[in-house]
Amino acid sequence: MHELIEGRWSARGYDATAEISVDDLTSVLDAGRWAPTWGRVQPVRFVVGRRADDTFAGLTETLTRGNAGWAPASAALILVCTAAEPDDEKARTYAAVDVGLAVSQMILQANSIGFNAHPMAGFDAEKAVRRFAIPEDRRPLVLLGLGAVAAPEQVASDIRERDERPRTRLPLDEVAFADTWGHPFTSSPHP
Template sequence: MHELIESRWSARGYDPTATISADDLTEILEAGRWAATWGKVQPVRFVVGIRGDTTFTAMTELLTRGNKPWAPAASALVMVCTTDDPDDAKAHDYGAVDLGLAVAQMSIQAVALGFNAHPMAGFDTEGARVRFAVPDDKRAMVVLAVGRLADDPSTLSPEVRERDSLPRRRLPLDEIAFAGSWGQAFTTGA
């Protein structure tokens, strides 16, 4: 596995004094823009806030209880939007796939630049629609926090410090990759 993928994780313990340059943030957005897209539709859109500006402040106000304590320390918040057309199930579903691909690439690009990216679904999507005038044919699905990790974990709240210190776990491959039929573990034959 590539080291950028292996080192990617969704931290909460950001340095509230760290900034992000316009060039670095643009590189992260470009990574999302260049993600694969179904049928060349390119439905993904971004609303970008940098800590201290009105967009960032408005996004922090829309976060749910679990994200409000730590996300305002991020250097930037990017609300990622895609197609909202439940009457066209294919476009609706593939728009969500395109958004996921964009967020993944943005997260990896953030790691490559020395940042951490944490995708969040915990925000008021209807409030975001109103506050940012998101068109009816789009839906906000993710807010991506981008920041630098705090150098000194003792400066973090006990809750954030504890959550960030938990081991990163994923289900074993033989429980999620199948061959032949569902539940039959994929093996390489080795």
């Protein structure tokens, strides 16, 4: 795998004093803007806050309890919204796929410039809609924290303990199939 993908992880122990420049933050937003988009619809929108600005403060107020313990130390928070499409299941599904692709590219771009990026579903979407006057035709799906990983000794023990947990994934032969479902791709005969 590419080192950017291999080195990516969702940290929580962020340095609460680290800042992100507007240029760096813009590069992350551009990475999201240039993600593949179903039918060239481009349904994804961002609400962007840098620590200490009002938008950031508003975004931190939407965090659920579990995320409120670490995410306010982010250098920036980005609320990723997409088309609501209440009457069109296909459009609604792919509007969400577009978010996944945008967030993935944003995470890798952030990593490439020395920031960690951590996606969150743990926020109050309705509160965000009210606070930022998000129109009815959009829905917030993901809150993305960008932060500089702090030295372990600067991180509270409960957060450090979570960051130090081993990261695992299902083995490839349980998730990638060939011939028929359940038959591992890795043991398929290779022509």
